[in-house]
Amino acid sequence: MMKNNSRRKFIKKAGAAISTAFAFPTIIPASALGRNGYVPPSDRINLAFIGAGNQAGNDVKSFLEDERVQITTICDVNKQSAGYWDGKVAGREFIMKMVDDAYGEKYGKKYKSCRGYEDFRDVIGRKDIDAVEIVTPDHWHAIPVLMAAEAKKDIYCQKPLALTVAEGRAMSDAVKKHEVVFQTGSQQRSNTHFRRVCELVRNGKIGELQTATCSLPAGTPDFGKTGHLTETVPVPKGFNYDMWLGPAPEAPYCPARTHVNFRWILDYSGGMVTDWGGHHPDIAQWGMDTEYTGPVKIQNAKATWADHPIWNTATEFYFECIYENGLKLIVTSSESNGVKFSGTEGSVWASRGEHDADPKSILGAEIGPDGTHLYKSDNHFRNFIDCVLSREETIAPAEVAHRSITIAHLGNIAMMLEQDLEWDPQQERFTNNEEANKMLSRKMREPWDKVYQKYMV
Incomplete structure (x- = not known):
């Protein structure tokens, strides 16, 4: 296989060809791909997956459809087991077989090119890997991103971006410093319905914007069919549970704690508030034109918390974010799933x-050439590869994702403290509550605390 520096030259050459032809690249011209428009295997972007759960299975399928990509590596602390979405099987060997089977079917021969690893550091250290997708539990986003950025790997990281505000800031700063391409898995930005609504709002088609309402799902659904398995049991063979915990606090193993149900435990995630908070508040910020800032106040926060031996995230929730210009963003679990913008002359959803829209006439509103036209992407995964080639910014870059998920983190903190909080979006600090400021970061378990500090900008 071609050495990494040669492949980088190909990427740069192909990217230059694309940038000349397209404002936002979508496909490589056939002349850059070789005979019949196919990319030779040695010239494809070598992509590694760090994380091999149910979301990895979905994302692998999308990247397998891109002829410019070669998935070469799958890393996960779990060899293979059930306990993922609907109790189904996933893990390192399961996803490796998925990749090899897909390439075998595509190329008409038995294909065994995918390598498996348990430790993500071995993956990031490989010189022949151009890009990584990080699709681990939330508490395992920051350190791999910091290390991959320093290693000059381009990064696709699943949402929500980070476990804490402090980790999100460190990740965004590292991506900027090391000049790597970064895509966050907030794929609603590559959806025509959300883009159209945001353009209507940004072009004044509902009059003066007053309120944005993000309605997220409620509850702690037992996605892994393991919610009842809360008793401490031996760690299954083939599962490096200590590595799975990583920087999170030490805790006894039980099936309800791991795999897809990690979302309902605050040590690893933030419940539906951060799960869907990586989607709808991101769209709200897009429509409000507040992508690079945030609210100045979080108020009227209230929540009902999970009644479960291990799960402890909010099952019902409500909070309001007030911006310096008077805009209000409401995050709630009590309305129909979606994002609604309300203005002086109507609303869109x-x-x-x-x-x-209400009135319906808003739906047909035209946006002229001098109007605001938002970044257009119709495929989140291809947009990432387009930008790896062109070196342009993706549809969901790190700083935007950080600002969006910060809203969810602020909401969770306000609901935990049951207090109105004042926020400085420039300094990213609370101005009226030191206890809340302590919750902007988490103490990491040794030795991962030292690893995190080493790679921070």
């Missing part, structure tokens, strides 16, 4: 697969 979007969810996955549809959008609507």
